[in-house]
Amino acid sequence: MRILMLAPEPFFQPRGTPISVYFRLQALTHLGHEVTLLTYHLGEDVHFPGLKIKRVPNLFGLKRVKIGPSLAKIPLDFLLFLLALWELMVKKYDLIFSHEEAAFFGLVLSWWWGIPHLYDMHSSLPQQLENFRFTSSPLLIGLFRFLEKLVLRFSSAVIVICRDLESKLIQEGFASKAVLLENFLDFPEEKVVPEAIQAIRKTYAPQGQKIVLYTGNFEPYQGIPLLLEAARLCPQNVVFLLVGGTSSEQKAWAGKIKDMGLENKVFLIPRVPPEKVALYLASADALVSPRLGGTNTPLKIYTYLRSGKPIVATNLWTHRQVLTPELAILVEPEPEDMARGIKFSLFNPEAQIIAARARQFALREFTPEKYYEKIEQALKLAGKMNQPLIKI
Numbered sequence: 001m002r003i004l005m006l007a008p009e010p011f012f013q014p015r016g017t018p019i020s021v022y023f024r025l026q027a028l029t030h031l032g033h034e035v036t037l038l039t040y041h042l043g044e045d046v047h048f049p050g051l052k053i054k055r056v057p058n059l060f061g062l063k064r065v066k067i068g069p070s071l072a073k074i075p076l077d078f079l080l081f082l083l084a085l086w087e088l089m090v091k092k093y094d095l096i097f098s099h100e101e102a103a104f105f106g107l108v109l110s111w112w113w114g115i116p117h118l119y120d121m122h123s124s125l126p127q128q129l130e131n132f133r134f135t136s137s138p139l140l141i142g143l144f145r146f147l148e149k150l151v152l153r154f155s156s157a158v159i160v161i162c163r164d165l166e167s168k169l170i171q172e173g174f175a176s177k178a179v180l181l182e183n184f185l186d187f188p189e190e191k192v193v194p195e196a197i198q199a200i201r202k203t204y205a206p207q208g209q210k211i212v213l214y215t216g217n218f219e220p221y222q223g224i225p226l227l228l229e230a231a232r233l234c235p236q237n238v239v240f241l242l243v244g245g246t247s248s249e250q251k252a253w254a255g256k257i258k259d260m261g262l263e264n265k266v267f268l269i270p271r272v273p274p275e276k277v278a279l280y281l282a283s284a285d286a287l288v289s290p291r292l293g294g295t296n297t298p299l300k301i302y303t304y305l306r307s308g309k310p311i312v313a314t315n316l317w318t319h320r321q322v323l324t325p326e327l328a329i330l331v332e333p334e335p336e337d338m339a340r341g342i343k344f345s346l347f348n349p350e351a352q353i354i355a356a357r358a359r360q361f362a363l364r365e366f367t368p369e370k371y372y373e374k375i376e377q378a379l380k381l382a383g384k385m386n387q388p389l390i391k392i
Contacts, residue, residue: 001379003028003035004093006084006102008077010042010065011053014274015217017122018043019299020161021099023185024120025051027375036091038083040065040076054087056080067217069134073101081105088113095382101125103151116156116382121165123296124148152177157382159374163321164295179381181374182322184302184366189278200283204267209239210346212312213284215277216300218245218253221293223314228257229335230290231266234342243269243280281307286345289313292333297321305362310345310355312338327358 007021021037028035029048037051041058042065056079065072080102087093088109096117098106103119110117126144129135152158152169158177160166169178205211212234218224224242231240240262245253250268257266269280281287287304289311295318302322304311311328313319323330329351331341345351 001033001094002092003033003095003097004084004087005035005037006080006096006098006106007037007039008073008080008100008102009040011037011039012043012046014271015067016299017099019274020120020122020183022046023183023371024097024375026185027372031372031376033379035097036087036093038080038087040080054083056083067219069129077101077105084109095379103155104147107151107154110156111154117154118157118159118378118382119151119155120159121152122161123294124165124168127295157378159378162295162297164317177381179374179378181371181378182297182302182366183299184362185368185371186303186306187274190275192279192282196279197283200279204241205239207237209237210285211283212238212240212286212288212342212346213243213280213309214240214288214290215243215280215303216289216298218242218249221291223290223292223333224253226292226314226333226335226338227288227290228260228262228266230338230342231262232260233335233339236265238265238342238346240266241269241280241284242266243277244271246271277303281309284309286310286312286342286351288338288342289319290333290338291316291318294318302362302366305358305366308355308359310351311358312341312345314338327354327361329354 009017011018012022025035025037025046025048029050034050037053039053039055041055045053056076059079060075062072065076093115096106096110096115097120098117099120100122107117125148126141129141129144135141149172152172152174155177157179158169158174159179159181160169161181161183163180166178166180169175201211214227216222245268247270250270254268257263287307287309289298289300291298291314297318301319305327311323313323313328313330314333315330316333319330329341329345331337
């Protein structure tokens with residue numbers, strides 16, 4: 001099958017949707033499909049057999065596109081639309097596979113060319129506007145709700161990445177189109193040698209302190225302030241490593257950490273390549289996800305589960321879609337309970353039993369074979385439900 005994929009984001013960069021796009025490409029090409037990816041000018045090329053990457057020109061001199069909705073995406077998406085239009089004029093495709101807001105024009109292009117449209121729904125776009133504090137305008141949010149419903153109604157099939165989005169499609173009457181495909185694949189890990197772990201621990205825990213690790217971006221919904229407040233309530237023999245965030249975010253948080261008197265207890269580590277995360281996971285004694293907003297399952301949770309380390313996460317639907325009390329220490333989103341959970345994960349032997357159970361669960365349920373099966377299911381569903389131009 002010849003697939004035209006539309007990805008309105010920097011690709012590849014080690015963050016949210018681009019990571020998901022990476023593994024979609026890996027699976028599609030592994031299954032023998034030919035994919036042309038149209039994306040922004042930013043990011044690193046990746047190489048899979050049968051993959052071509054074409055980028056919009058950098059007409060506006062943009063060097064960065066932040067996570068979530070932004071005004072910078074508007075001109076880039078227009079260029080992406082024009083690039084997709086040209087690509088369809090010069091080459092025949094069997095499927096349009098779109099991510100995020102590219103679904104709005106991907107659907108239109110599928111109508112014009114009479115080919116199936118597969119929407120990869122990473123989140124609810126109107127919800128994104130609110131979660132990222134892009135706008136509080138009822139008019140704009142309402143417009144995105146309307147457009148999203150059109151996409152769900154007229155797409156041939158819809159991939160959803162978590163049970164919350166699956167429930168949304170069921171409630172709106174589109175259950176027959178939904179394929180639940182969680183983002184559980186991970187990058188090959190660099191071999192972690194004991195000397196590297198010892199170097200990390202010597203640097204950040206020279207007196208044998210316990211290490212609590214957070215990985216991910218520093219957006220407001222991630223709950224970094226909650227984690228810092230909990231850190232103040234933890235014993236002095238516990239240190240925190242926060243891996244991720246942009247250089248500007250790191251600088252801003254360094255000042256806040258100093259103001260809180262935590263500069264000897266909380267350490268900021270710049271974003272590392274995905275394959276190097278394994279070193280920090282291996283060096284940690286416990287892992288945390290203090291997320292406060294959103295309803296999607298954080299990508300880090302699948303990596304955490306495989307690590308064999310105790311997980312402390314807020315007792316919110318964003319985590320409970322995958323995590324249960326049998327797999328993680330779930331805590332209320334307040335500093336006192338977060339600190340309680342962290343201390344339990346570090347000093348109670350029961351936490352190691354929970355961590356071992358979580359690892360076995362992940363190795364059993366989240367396999368590449370299951371991922372590939374779901375991708376094929378979505379492609380077959382898109383082909384089966386394809387219809388010619390539908391009038392609204």
